[in-house]
Amino acid sequence: MPEQRSFFKSIGRLYPHMKPIIPRLLMGLISALLASIVALAIPQVLRVLINDSLHPSGSSSGVWVAVWVILGLGILEALLVALRRQFVINPATTVETRMRISLYKHLQDLTVSFHDRWGSGQLLSRAMSDLNFLRRWMAFGAIMLVVTSLTVIIGVILMFSMSWQLALIFLAAAVPIMIFGFRFRKNFGRVARLSQDQAGDLATTVEESVHGIRVLKAFGRSREALENFNEQAEGLRQTEIAKAKYLATFSLVVTLLPELALGLGLMVGIWLSTTGQLSIGSLVAFFATAAVVASPVEACGMLLAMTLAAKSAVDRHYEVMDSVNTITDPTEPQTPSESKGALTFSKVRFAFEDAVAPDPADTKFILDEIDLEIRxxxxxxxxxxxxxxxxTLLQLIPRLYDVTEGSISIDGVDLRDFSVEQLRTVVAVxxxxxxxxxxxxxxxxxxxxxxxxxxxxxxxxxxxxxxxxxxxxxxxxxxxxxxxxxxxxxxxxxxxxxxxxxxxxxxxxxxxxxxxxxxxxxxxxxxxxxxxxxxxxxxxxxxxxxxxxxxxxxxxxxxxxxxxxxxxxxxxxxxxxxxxxxxxxxxxxxxxxxxxxxxxxxxxxxxx
Known part of the structure; x- marks a missing residue:
């Protein structure tokens, strides 16, 4: 079973990869945050417009000033959004490429026994789908999650400055959302991981079927292969449906509760306005601000789902990257004084890793006490x-597997004392x-x-x-x-x-x-x-x-x-x-x- 990590511990493992692009990501974050602040500024312009200009004694020039200010703010917001994309897209794709190359290099280094245990589709999905998803999360999900949170905080502060009574009503809707969000995080994280694993298994099945298409056709087993694939595809479909249900339920809650709060707030706001406790401009600005805040609140479900899926992608990536290559170069590689090609097996015993027991007597050796000399x-x-x-014996010579006990030598030098690269130039298979x-x-x-x-x-x-x-x-x-x-x-x-x-x-x-x-x-x-x-x-x-x-x-x-x-x-x-x-x-x-x-x-x- 893979180690279960907390969210921050898992995401924190991306830091070495993201460190070179943090300045660009921060610039993208600042651009997105400024765009949200500009959006929140528009209701404040509306409040000034209504309170100062939209009454019988108001001047038309004030209206035109407000129109041009709002237009300018809208254009500025659009430019800041475009700027965010420019800042983050290129560095995020660079990180994705580097992680993919690093993964491929590690796969090349890992032992044959590792590849014996892992399906090729699982490795393919980690190299392609998971890293592609992480790139999209770094370029969009992570930044927008931070911006969304800050936008809601700033928006709520502005709402309190206009009417603390209405702000409390709006804020009250956040309590059940937080409670439900905790349950959503746990359930969605589980099915997100299951979905990614099932997609990897499905990719393995497709690859095996394509490579073995001649065998399937020759034995007339295409129907059975299709039934097996259909069963796996149906399992993935059910998992995706479960994901969609969790997300839909959460989206319902985060959309419905703020809307209900706004409805109740509208009635209270009208009463406060009629009693003179709240100006019309402030009432309009409050609900315009609430509308701006409602959008990121509704988006938080999608962003949270994206973030949880990113955690699963990171965990899956490091399941491979954390696998240890046991066939490595020695500290001080040796080479024979004279290269003749004498091959010697000395009391060689071999068992696959999963068959090795703490007590050697319980180990099932495939090769046992091999002594052989080839001139x-x-x-x-x-x-x-x-x-x-x-x-199996042949695969020990190029160190595709290491001997469990004993030694194999070429010209008197143990295979484990060669550098792996040098050994595999001496031996061909x-x-x-x-x-x-x-x-x-x-x-x-x-x-x-x-x-x-x-x-x-x-x-x-x-x-x-x-x-x-x-x-x-x-x-x-x-x-x-x-x-x-x-x-x-x-x-x-x-x-x-x-x-x-x-x-x-x-x-x-x-x-x-x-x-x-x-x-x-x-x-x-x-x-x-x-x-x-x-x-x-x-x-x-x-x-x-x-x-x-x-x-x-x-x-x-x-x-x-x-x-x-x-x-x-x-x-x-x-x-x-x-x-x-x-x-x-x-x-x-x-x-x-x-x-x-x-x-x-x-x-x-x-x-x-």
Missing amino acids: PGETMALVGVTGSGKS AFEDTTLFSNSVRDNVLLGAPERTDAILNEALDVAQAQFTHTLPEGVDTLIGEEGLSLSGGQRQRVALARAIAAQPKVLVLDDPLSALDVNTEAKVEARLREVLAETTTLIVAHRPSTVALADRVALLQDGRITDVGTHSELLGRNAHYRYVIASLDEEPKDLDSELETELEEAGEAVR
């Missing part, structure tokens, strides 16, 4: 049955579930390359047998669409493999990178990999016998432990479980796009 330039295959922990970005082939392949040259690009594409990229509409500069879904599975895997190769790492980690390739393409890739991996230490998860054949040695992972290491032939001869694993490895899959390319190449050679 520089060696290619080692990692095999095991499904769920044995192969992919290609995952089975390939992720490409909505960018060009060139930018995807050269993402981690030390130099963005055509030579590195072309060699990486050649090794990964991804020459098909040159035949795309704009060649390697073709945009490949969101997550590369415009490409086939085999094509995406080859681009991802090219990306890992282009990084030119000392340690290459491959999580079954050839699973979507047909036999012919895989053979070509393996032949080229043997050439380029001659001096690169490679750990590769193998789900196919042909991938195992690429390795110098094989490590067998069983129940979270390395139970045997040797060549493929040695393990076949001495280890029954290894024979079982090899016999159960996947049959060679067919990637139709790759096969079509191969057939076209063979047809071209036949023609030549």
Whole structure:
């Protein structure tokens, strides 16, 4: 459960962001306050006009003076309102942008385990909707809430100066408004937070449905997805209705009570005027002032709702910003004296954060007492049955997760003693579930390359047998669409493999990178990999016998432990479980796009 903070404690967390723009905000506040004071001055001009000029002995010149004064005050009020906007809009958008960039940077730094727990829609709503709302609150809501409060105070003082009896009647209406406002703040704050959270969940559902549209269509589950979305959307609708009801009820109270007070005050005012206790000018000025004050009183419901929603937005923003990045640089980063790529696992144990118990005996370790040494330039295959922990072990090498116990070292230096940036230039990864970005082939392949040259690009594409990229509409500069879904599975895997190769790492980690390739393409890739991996230490998860054949040695992972290491032939001869694993490895899959390319190449050679 997130920590429950008071309103001022939550809003106070914005101070570091708002500090640079406080002078501009103060100028905007002063402009808005002056506009309200000008509006309150108009009734005073009316009072002088009625008392001094609008009677049989009055002069017409006094009327014209009052007309021009009121016109001037109206123009001045409009200019001050425009000036307020000029003062606050630009700095407020600057703060919004900086907070959004800061949030994105923090998301990039946070661990994979954090992203495992958080839905992407929740993060998206915090980065976009919440910060957009905070910008509008800083530029309008906060300033107008202060101005509204001061306008009411100044207006009430003026009303007391004209008639304390009528002012008391008007002020009496404020007591139930304050009582009801306390209840409104509590209830509206709760549903405002719920609404923002539900909107985040809904955004997650939309994103997942869009990314998984092919699966939904292939399995005919569009109706079920729609029903689930409809249920979530209906829940959000009900919450928004609840918000609207609370706001409508509060608006009813803050509008009705002052109006009733004015009605009662009008009767009392007429009686005071007929008895000579109040002049006609003062009576008119009082109700003109009350009309000016009534407007901000009615607006306070909306402004209060906006402020409460801003508190929720701040709390949601800092739920992410307060998340601690546990994978950080050491105080004094180290680098190996000689970079060869020797990779060593020493008594490595790993469990996800939520599975770690105070008593180690109660902790459910996915990997337990892993001891493994991979020599520089060696290619080692990692095999095991499904769920044995192969992919998890690979993710420890670039420190996507940290080991729970034990250590992993490269060339004798513990991974935790590298700077994170340096480690991830030494290690490159290609995952089975390939992720490409909505960018060009060139930018995807050269993402981690030390130099963005055509030579590195072309060699990486050649090794990964991804020459098909040159035949795309704009060649390697073709945009490949969101997550590369415009490409086939085999094509995406080859681009991802090219990306890992282009990084030119000392340690290459491959999580079954050839699973979507047909036999012919895989053979070509393996032949080229043997050439380029001659001096690169490679750990590769193998789900196919042909991938195992690429390795110098094989490590067998069983129940979270390395139970045997040797060549493929040695393990076949001495280890029954290894024979079982090899016999159960996947049959060679067919990637139709790759096969079509191969057939076209063979047809071209036949023609030549």
